[in-house]
Amino acid sequence: MYQKDLFKDKVALVTGGRSGIGYGIAKQYLDLGAKVFICSRKEEPLKKAAEELSVFGPVAYTPCDIRKTDQIKALAEKIQAEYGKLDILINNAGGQFPAPAEQISENGWAAVINNNLNGTFYVSQEMYKSFFSQQNHGIILNIIANMHRGFPGMAHTGAARAGVENLTKTLAQEWAQHNVRINAIAPGTIQSSGLDTYPEPMQKRFAEIVEHNLMKRLGTVEDVANATMFYTSELSSYISGTTLYVDGIEHLSGDRMGLIDTLRTFMK
Numbered sequence: 001m002y003q004k005d006l007f008k009d010k011v012a013l014v015t016g017g018r019s020g021i022g023y024g025i026a027k028q029y030l031d032l033g034a035k036v037f038i039c040s041r042k043e044e045p046l047k048k049a050a051e052e053l054s055v056f057g058p059v060a061y062t063p064c065d066i067r068k069t070d071q072i073k074a075l076a077e078k079i080q081a082e083y084g085k086l087d088i089l090i091n092n093a094g095g096q097f098p099a100p101a102e103q104i105s106e107n108g109w110a111a112v113i114n115n116n117l118n119g120t121f122y123v124s125q126e127m128y129k130s131f132f133s134q135q136n137h138g139i140i141l142n143i144i145a146n147m148h149r150g151f152p153g154m155a156h157t158g159a160a161r162a163g164v165e166n167l168t169k170t171l172a173q174e175w176a177q178h179n180v181r182i183n184a185i186a187p188g189t190i191q192s193s194g195l196d197t198y199p200e201p202m203q204k205r206f207a208e209i210v211e212h213n214l215m216k217r218l219g220t221v222e223d224v225a226n227a228t229m230f231y232t233s234e235l236s237s238y239i240s241g242t243t244l245y246v247d248g249i250e251h252l253s254g255d256r257m258g259l260i261d262t263l264r265t266f267m268k
């Protein structure tokens with residue numbers, strides 16, 4: 001769909017690039033000529049993913065927990081040593097667990113906020129300081145979630161992602177002086193490895209989501225990757241501070257209470 005050399009000479013960092021959506025994004029960058037760096041916490045699957053991806057182009061990796069600023073600093077140093085620059089940051093790493101709000105523990109709440117909101121900020125700030133502000137260019141894309149009408153069943157991630165959406169607007173303005181563009185993509189329910197982590201009763205829920213979706217399907221990793229390529233290339237050079245929903249219109253018409261209804265059937 002895109003020109004094969006769209007990202008020639010560009011370097012892209014994809015956090016959480018060892019699996020699912022992040023892996024799909026990394027693969028598309030390689031297909032379109034970029035050099036890629038991936039990170040996530042678990043070294044073995046990360047190494048395996050980097051080996052698989054290297055069939056398509058240059059890939060480097062290092063384990064990094066986006067909640068740890070010392071590890072993020074070390075990540076920036078490794079990118080500098082490997083490629084000498086960074087053009088694109090994809091803040092994709094994240095995770096959450098389904099639970100009715102009244103059952104989320106203090107630790108559970110803090111863990112999701114720390115991962116999905118704080119981690120995104122820490123990585124963005126480090127890459128801005130280490131690369132984008134000095135190079136006078138950079139592109140950040142935040143993968144968030146469809147929380148347009150709230151997120152019943154995952155209050156913590158809804159709050160964290162809403163925070164990232166607002167952060168996207170703030171940083172787009174503050175960092176425009178250094179030619180940095182920042183946008184967000186809000187995926188709906190995407191058929192990826194992330195869905196496998198949800199408990200059995202929730203798997204049935206995914207069939208109901210298809211039923212309610214006006215396009216009658218879940219999203220694919222490629223749907224998100226295709227939008228990411230647009231948002232991080234010159235094709236979107238006058239767009240910053242925005243959120244694009246890749247969700248088959250779920251932010252307008254989807255059933256928001258179905259998840260919490262399902263949870264209440266097995267989480268008393």
Ligand SMILES: NC(=O)c1ccc[n+]([C@@H]2O[C@H](COP(=O)([O-])OP(=O)(O)OC[C@H]3O[C@@H](n4cnc5c(N)ncnc54)[C@H](OP(=O)(O)O)[C@@H]3O)[C@@H](O)[C@H]2O)c1
Pocket residue numbers: 015016017018019020021022039040041042043064065066067092093094095096115119143144145146186187188189190191192193194195
């Ligand atoms: N699939 C969907 O329907 C959907 C919808 C909306 C939003 N999203 C979001 O899109 C992103 C990708 O989702 P996915 O479906 O591809 O899920 P996934 O396969 O579980 O991918 C999440 C990735 O993030 C990494 N990660 C998690 N916490 C991290 C941390 N603290 N530091 C570094 N890496 C970390 C994981 O690797 P390690 O465990 O090895 O660290 C993993 O590679 C996630 O943020 C997810 O919440 C997904």
